[in-house]
Amino acid sequence: MESDNQPIVRFENVGLRYGVGPEILNDTSFAIERGAFWFVMGESGAGKSSLLKLMYLALRPTRGHVSLFGHDVATLPRRELPAIRRRIGVVFQDFHLLDHLSTLDNVALPLRVAGVPETQAREHVTELLRWVGLADRMDAKPHTLSGGEQQRVAIARAVINRPSLLIADEPTGNVDDRMAVRLLYLFEELNKIGTTVVIATHNQALVSRFDHPCYVLKGGVLTRTGGREGEAA
Amino acid sequence: MIRRRSALPLATDEASRFLPWLTALMVYLAALALIGAISLRDAAQRWGGQFAGTLTVQIVPAEGVKLHVIDEQVKKAAAILEATPGVVSVKPLDIDATAALLEPWLGRGPLVRELPLPRLIDVRTAPEAKLDIPLLAKQLGDVAPGALIDDHGDWLRSLTALAQAIETISLGVLLFIAMVAIAAMVFATRTGLALHHDVVSVLHMVGARDGYIARQFERHALWLSFKGGVLGLVLAGATLIALDRIGAELAPSLLPRFELGWPQWLALLAVPVAGMVIATVTARVTVMRTLAKAL
Numbered sequence A: 001m002e003s004d005n006q007p008i009v010r011f012e013n014v015g016l017r018y019g020v021g022p023e024i025l026n027d028t029s030f031a032i033e034r035g036a037f038w039f040v041m042g043e044s045g046a047g048k049s050s051l052l053k054l055m056y057l058a059l060r061p062t063r064g065h066v067s068l069f070g071h072d073v074a075t076l077p078r079r080e081l082p083a084i085r086r087r088i089g090v091v092f093q094d095f096h097l098l099d100h101l102s103t104l105d106n107v108a109l110p111l112r113v114a115g116v117p118e119t120q121a122r123e124h125v126t127e128l129l130r131w132v133g134l135a136d137r138m139d140a141k142p143h144t145l146s147g148g149e150q151q152r153v154a155i156a157r158a159v160i161n162r163p164s165l166l167i168a169d170e171p172t173g174n175v176d177d178r179m180a181v182r183l184l185y186l187f188e189e190l191n192k193i194g195t196t197v198v199i200a201t202h203n204q205a206l207v208s209r210f211d212h213p214c215y216v217l218k219g220g221v222l223t224r225t226g227g228r229e230g231e232a233a
Numbered sequence B: 001m002i003r004r005r006s007a008l009p010l011a012t013d014e015a016s017r018f019l020p021w022l023t024a025l026m027v028y029l030a031a032l033a034l035i036g037a038i039s040l041r042d043a044a045q046r047w048g049g050q051f052a053g054t055l056t057v058q059i060v061p062a063e064g065v066k067l068h069v070i071d072e073q074v075k076k077a078a079a080i081l082e083a084t085p086g087v088v089s090v091k092p093l094d095i096d097a098t099a100a101l102l103e104p105w106l107g108r109g110p111l112v113r114e115l116p117l118p119r120l121i122d123v124r125t126a127p128e129a130k131l132d133i134p135l136l137a138k139q140l141g142d143v144a145p146g147a148l149i150d151d152h153g154d155w156l157r158s159l160t161a162l163a164q165a166i167e168t169i170s171l172g173v174l175l176f177i178a179m180v181a182i183a184a185m186v187f188a189t190r191t192g193l194a195l196h197h198d199v200v201s202v203l204h205m206v207g208a209r210d211g212y213i214a215r216q217f218e219r220h221a222l223w224l225s226f227k228g229g230v231l232g233l234v235l236a237g238a239t240l241i242a243l244d245r246i247g248a249e250l251a252p253s254l255l256p257r258f259e260l261g262w263p264q265w266l267a268l269l270a271v272p273v274a275g276m277v278i279a280t281v282t283a284r285v286t287v288m289r290t291l292a293k294a295l
């Protein structure tokens, strides 16, 4: 069922609407190949977050099929979802950090739920936090961190277990340009070692600094606008 | 405690404050109901045991029958009893022994011997023996017209019925408490899940299994019920010791004494342990069931 030449994400005629609201996605079909690096752009309210939620299993499509790693999400039994989710790292638009946990514990969460030994988890987390410049904020609680710092904690948590698929929803919205570029370099590093990356953003300037395909979501339809790789159907 | 913070901040929930008190109250009531039932059954058995395997045969003299005739009747009756299978010993109380029993009321003197006192025969039977009482009564009636057999059956039967009724009521009380405990735990767990919906969904998103989330609730339930259980145990223990003291002051009396033996202490320990098991299992089942409906 699952093989190396399967796309990491495949949407087939996907339609999405919330309740009786308007169509957020309208018969959208595309495939994200292994190792791709996609930017998804679009105005606020265009449905970028909703599109990503479908990819990280926080939402089910109203119509059509979403496949991850070759598995049709609709037919996956519930007990197999955690294994799929552990292969996906997510940077949520509003971070979703756990307020009662320190920076270190927040970032360590994906390792702990996967049962990684504590000493190993600490080592990884410490190293990563140093890399994103939060070495001195390890014991701080999220509400004592600045927006940019929280965002970096969220990113560190998303990448800590080397996901096959990294999904980031406006991951640079709260950091200055220098940090934004630095974080995107981190994503590129992960991409080079095989991680498929999907980033939703509305920062056109940032997107144009990188040579990756860019897709725009408008009127419930995803269309390609730039870059060299990938193909939207 | 482990240094690591729990992934769910359950300790600060409202439920974490009242659940130990509720548990303490339920453990206290359940322990008293259970120990009360055990003690009563125990007492009924001890008390009833004193009378089981015994028969009393009374020979009531008819008007104007001479003393030596009655002596003769007693002798014949004793002979029949001795010949009955299942009878272990037959001990007729002679006129002196009967008079001695009545001495506190009638005093010592020849007068007693003139009274038409019923004569008693104390009979012991083998524990497993099933005597045919009506047949025996008929046989005895042939030799001694005024013979009456009392096997304490009626009295023992009502004692047993009383003990059983109290046992059933106690069992009902225990079941009721267990149901309330389960309901309280289900409610608290569901509230916790709803309250921490965001955290639970983040845990799911980072790949936590339902079991991982359930474990957080289980541990918390175990800790709360442990706290409540210890308090309930201490209170129930104190109550029992107080009752035991009062019982000691009342003795010796006709009623069997309330006694604290190992079954009572064992029950006292078993109740909070059962409470912790109920709390933990209920928390787990509730979380697993509720999450099974999530995405």
Ligand SMILES: Nc1ncnc2c1ncn2[C@@H]1O[C@H](COP(=O)(O)OP(=O)(O)O)[C@@H](O)[C@H]1O
Pocket: A018, A021, A024, A042, A043, A044, A045, A046, A047, A048, A049, A050, A051
């Ligand atoms: N949970 C929801 N329930 C109802 N409507 C929603 C929900 N989430 C998003 N929407 C609506 O869907 C549309 C797309 O939202 P979103 O995916 O967040 O867009 P974007 O991320 O591009 O800003 C918006 O009109 C928003 O109001």
Ligand SMILES: [Mg+2]
Pocket: A048, A049, A050, A093, A169
């Ligand atoms: Mg959005």
